[in-house]
Amino acid sequence: xxxxxxxxxxxxxxxxxxxxxxxxxxxxxxxxxxxxxxxxxxxxxxxxxxxxxxxxxxxxxxxxxxxxxxxxxxxxxxxxxxxxxxxxxxxxxxxxxxxxxxxxxxxxxxxxxxxxxxxxxxxxxxxxxxxxxxxxxxxxxxxxxxxxxxxxxxxxxxxxxxxxxxxxxxxxxxxxxxxxxxxxxxxxxxxxxxxxxxxxxxxxxxxxxxxxxxxxxxxxxxxxxxxxxxxxxxxxxxxxxxxxxxxxxxxxxxxxxxxxxxxxxxxxxxxxxxxxxxxxxxxxxxxxxxxxxxxxxxxxxxxxxxxxxxxxxxxxxxxxxxxxxxxx
Numbered sequence: 001x002x003x004x005x006x007x008x009x010x011x012x013x014x015x016x017x018x019x020x021x022x023x024x025x026x027x028x029x030x031x032x033x034x035x036x037x038x039x040x041x042x043x044x045x046x047x048x049x050x051x052x053x054x055x056x057x058x059x060x061x062x063x064x065x066x067x068x069x070x071x072x073x074x075x076x077x078x079x080x081x082x083x084x085x086x087x088x089x090x091x092x093x094x095x096x097x098x099x100x101x102x103x104x105x106x107x108x109x110x111x112x113x114x115x116x117x118x119x120x121x122x123x124x125x126x127x128x129x130x131x132x133x134x135x136x137x138x139x140x141x142x143x144x145x146x147x148x149x150x151x152x153x154x155x156x157x158x159x160x161x162x163x164x165x166x167x168x169x170x171x172x173x174x175x176x177x178x179x180x181x182x183x184x185x186x187x188x189x190x191x192x193x194x195x196x197x198x199x200x201x202x203x204x205x206x207x208x209x210x211x212x213x214x215x216x217x218x219x220x221x222x223x224x225x226x227x228x229x230x231x232x233x234x235x236x237x238x239x240x241x242x243x244x245x246x247x248x249x250x251x252x253x254x255x256x257x258x259x260x261x262x263x264x265x266x267x268x269x270x271x272x273x274x275x276x277x278x279x280x281x282x283x284x285x286x287x288x289x290x291x292x293x294x295x296x297x298x299x300x301x302x303x304x305x306x307x308x309x310x311x312x313x314x315x316x317x318x319x320x321x322x323x324x325x326x327x328x
C-alpha cells in the first residue's frame with residue numbers, strides 16, 4: 001500500500017516514525033493518544049497503517065516494523081481508545097440469536113446504500129461506493145483468517161470451508177479480491193490496493209479497522225466470528241440489489257459478476273457460519289456468547305455510520321469521499 005497523507009498529529013508522527021528503522025525513535029506515548037477522537041480521521045488512519053503492516057505492508061517501510069515492541073504499544077493505545085468507545089456505544093447482551101435477528105430484519109422501504117444505488121443512484125455514486133469498499137474488498141476475507149487457528153473442531157472446519165470459497169476454491173481467477181479488482185477496472189477505477197486511501201473518510205476506515213482489531217487479538221475471537229456472521233448474512237440481499245444497480249447503470253460484466261457471485265454463495269455461507277461456526281464455538285465455549293453478540297452488533301453499528309456518511313452526502317448532491325473521483 002502506498003503511504004497516505006497524514007490527517008493529524010498521531011498519523012503524522014507515525015508516518016514520520018516509519019521513515020526510519022525500528023528502534024531509532026519511539027512513537028507517541030499513550031498520553032498523546034488519550035485525547036484523540038476514537039472515530040476521527042487521525043486515529044482511524046493511524047490504526048489503518050499499523051494494521052496494514054500485518055497484511056501487505058506499506059511502501060518503503062521496513063518489514064521489521066510489524067513486530068516492533070514500541071509500535072505495538074502505540075497501536076495498543078489506539079485500540080484501547082477505539083474499543084472502549086465501541087463498547088460504550090453498542091448495547092450489551094449475550095443473546096446471539098437476538099443480535100442476528102436484528103441484523104437480518106431489513107428496514108421497511110429500502111433505506112440502505114444498496115437500495116439507494118438500485119433505485120436512484122447515479123454512476124458516479126456507484127463508483128464512489130466501489131472506492132469506499134476497495135480498502136476491504138481488495139483483501140476480502142483476509143482479516144477473518146485470523147480466526148482459523150483460534151477455533152477447533154467443527155467451527156474451524158466450517159469456517160475454513162467458507163474461506164476456501166472466498167479465496168476462489170483453488171482457482172486464482174475466482175478469488176473474490178481478484179473479482180473486485182476486475183469490478184474496479186470495469187468502473188474505470190484503479191485496482192491498486194489502498195489507492196484511494198487518502199480519499200476515504202473515517203467511517204469507512206472504521207469498518208475495516210474493526211476486523212483487524214477483532215482478528216489480531218485471540219481474546220476477541222468471539223467478536224471476529226460475530227463479525228463474520230454479519231458479513232455472510234447480509235451479503236446476499238445487498239448483493240442482489242447491487243447487481244440490479246450495476247445492470248441499471250450500465251456497468252460492465254465484471255462489475256456485475258462480483259456481486260452476482262455473492263448472491264448464491266453467501267446464502268450458503270450464512271447457514272454454515274450461523275449453525276456450524278457459531279453453534280459449535282458456543283457449545284465449546286459458552287462464555288463467549290457476549291463476545292459473539294458484541295461482534296454482531298458492533299459490525300451493524302459501524303456499517304450504519306458508514307451508510308449515513310454516504311447517503312447524507314449523496315442526498316445533498318455532494319461527494320461522499322474526501323475528494324471527488326477524477327471524472328466525476
